Amino acid sequence: EAAVTQSPRSKVAVTGGKVTLSCHQTNNHDYMYWYRQDTGHGLRLIHYSYVADSTEKGDIPDGYKASRPSQENFSLILELASLSQTAVYFCASSVQGTGQLYFGEGSKLTVL
């Protein structure tokens, strides 16, 4: 049974609209992450969190917000979606200090 689940798995949004990507983990991990995957750029860290009710900026946070209401849930919010945010987004969780990330299956976002 998948330990990191993302929803939706695929979404088409309009420019300027609001998009929320959700992530749920059953690993009991403290750390959760949102990465963006683009051809030619690999995986880039957007936001992460190491405790509920707190989030940290990653390497490319502009245009994104994050929310961690509980240990199990971590959301990525695009308040005003733009064409350049078309990508596949991955959520992951990890145990502190191991560097081993457990990824979800990804959410493909297309902004038109």
Add this chain to the structure above:
Amino acid sequence: GDSVTQTEGQVALSEEDFLTIHCNYSASGYPTLFWYVQYPGEGPQLLFRASRDKEKGSSRGFEATYDKGTTSFHLRKASVQESDSAVYYCALSGGSNYKLTFGKGTLLTVTP
């Protein structure tokens, strides 16, 4: 900041060929190095890691040796199979191991 440079683009091989994907890193201190693999339609998953100079990581016939002198962690496999077709990511983490920096990924395509 930390960075990872790996063989760019695509590597196309035939079954039983020898594989090398180059990975070089730039980081302060003594990072832990990782190889992740991503199969089609899935999220990345850890292949193996190494955390000290000359340490060899290995899994599923793949191996890489941490070389601090040349700041490298090249992925090798003696005889690839069609089932090895996937995207391979080299990554590193700093001292606390909570945040990973990924390379851009290398698509391996193996034909029978």
